[in-house]
Every structure is written in C-alpha cells, then in structure tokens.
Amino acid sequence: MGYQTTCSEIIGYSIIAAMMVVIGGCITLVLVFQPHPPSFRVNSLYVSPLNVTAFNTSTSQITLAWDILFIIANPHKMASISYERVEASVSYKDNFLSSAIIMPFHQHKKEEAAQQVTMAASSQYVNNGVVNAIAADLLRGAVGFNVKVDAGVVRVDWGSWIERRVGVKVSCEDVKVGLWSFTTAGTLLGGSRPCKVHL
Ligand SMILES: *[C@@H]1O[C@H](CO)[C@@H](O)[C@H](O)[C@H]1NC(C)=O
Numbered sequence: 001m002g003y004q005t006t007c008s009e010i011i012g013y014s015i016i017a018a019m020m021v022v023i024g025g026c027i028t029l030v031l032v033f034q035p036h037p038p039s040f041r042v043n044s045l046y047v048s049p050l051n052v053t054a055f056n057t058s059t060s061q062i063t064l065a066w067d068i069l070f071i072i073a074n075p076h077k078m079a080s081i082s083y084e085r086v087e088a089s090v091s092y093k094d095n096f097l098s099s100a101i102i103m104p105f106h107q108h109k110k111e112e113a114a115q116q117v118t119m120a121a122s123s124q125y126v127n128n129g130v131v132n133a134i135a136a137d138l139l140r141g142a143v144g145f146n147v148k149v150d151a152g153v154v155r156v157d158w159g160s161w162i163e164r165r166v167g168v169k170v171s172c173e174d175v176k177v178g179l180w181s182f183t184t185a186g187t188l189l190g191g192s193r194p195c196k197v198h199l
C-alpha cells in the first residue's frame with residue numbers, strides 16, 4: 001500500500017515537474033524569440049514645387065513629387081529581419097496623394113540602413129478644400145504630410161532554425177515641410193523624425 005502510494009506520488013510529481021519544464025521552456029522560448037518593432041525615421045524629405053490647376057468648380061488637379069529618406073534599424077542583437085513587400089505612401093490629412101513600393105531588403109543583427117523612396121502625384125484629383133487647406137498652411141510656411149509605411153509581413157530570423165513572421169505598420173504623422181508657396185520646393189523641418197511602429 002505504502003509502496004504504491006509512493007510510486008504514484010513519484011509518477012505524479014514527475015509529470016508535474018516535466019510539465020513545469022515544458023511550460024518554463026515555452027515561456028523562455030517566447031521571451032527570447034520575441035520580435036521587437038524595428039525603428040523607422042524620416043531622415044530627410046524633399047517636396048517638389050506643387051502644380052495646382054483647377055479642373056472644375058469643386059475639384060483641382062495637383063502634381064507634386066516627394067523624395068523621402070527613411071532610416072530603418074533592426075533592434076535585435078541575435079536576429080535578422082527580411083522585408084518582402086514594403087509600400088510607402090503620402091497623404092495630406094486623410095487625402096491619399098501617392099505611394100511607392102520599396103524593393104525587398106534584409107537587415108542583419110543591429111543593422112541600420114537608409115532606404116530612399118521617390119513618389120509622385122501626377123494630375124491627382126483633389127477636392128478644392130484640400131487645396132485651400134494647403135494654401136492656408138503655406139501662409140504659415142509649413143505643410144504637414146502623413147507618411148505611412150506598410151511593411152506587410154516581415155520575417156524575423158534567429159539563425160536558420162527559428163523564425164517568426166509579424167506584420168509591421170509604420171506611421172509618421174504630420175511630417176512638416178518648409179514651404180512658402182506653390183512654386184518653390186521644400187525640405188523637412190526640425191530634423192530627423194521618428195515614426196510610430198506597430199506590430
Ligand atoms: C501644371 O499642370 C498642368 C496640367 O495638369 C500643365 O498643363 C502645366 O503645364 C503644368 N505647369 C507646370 C509649371 O508644370
């Protein structure tokens with residue numbers, strides 16, 4: 001009787017101990033192989049002169065181009081990050097103006113690299129309210145653009161045996177460009193701007 005109790009107790013404790021090792025191992029794996037958000041900054045931004053022409057009484061056509069330099073950093077000490085389909089876009093308030101695809105790229109552990117993106121809105125239709133709002137911004141010498149990066153699903157690799165896939169979305173809101181008139185070009189105000197990154 002005593003022997004049986006001891007034996008089943010030993011088996012019971014062994015099962016509990018084994019479960020704790022497995023659970024502890026899982027928690028450690030999740031903590032160690034945790035994808036961290038990469039960092040994105042708008043390091044420089046050039047805006048071409050804006051060409052605005054009236055289309056009808058409520059709509060205008062706007063033509064302008066952006067040249068944006070992002071600085072992207074991989075925060076992982078032990079993992080690389082691969083970007084496959086990255087799309088950057090520019091809006092003025094909620095009005096989409098243009099987008100561009102960034103070529104796939106790979107960042108090694110702790111690597112920081114620049115990615116340049118050029119995009120253009122060509123005779124894009126916008127409501128006259130947008131043109132009036134931009135004109136009001138020009139009087140103050142600064143136009144803010146919302147820059148977004150949809151990095152899709154990135155691959156975070158710890159060597160060849162553990163990888164995690166995670167969606168990355170980046171928003172750089174109200175990135176201010178010094179602009180005084182529709183006919184001059186402008187550049188980023190206030191230096192390099194960090195963006196918000198969501199996993
Ligand atoms: C502005 O755009 C219109 C048509 O969208 C074009 O006819 C005109 O030549 C452009 N002006 C300049 C200065 O580029």
Ligand SMILES: *[C@@H]1O[C@H](CO)[C@@H](O)[C@H](O)[C@H]1NC(C)=O
Pocket residue numbers: 055056057058059125
């Ligand atoms: C002006 O043109 C736009 C784009 O084609 C159209 O959606 C809008 O209804 C037009 N407005 C008027 C007042 O004709």
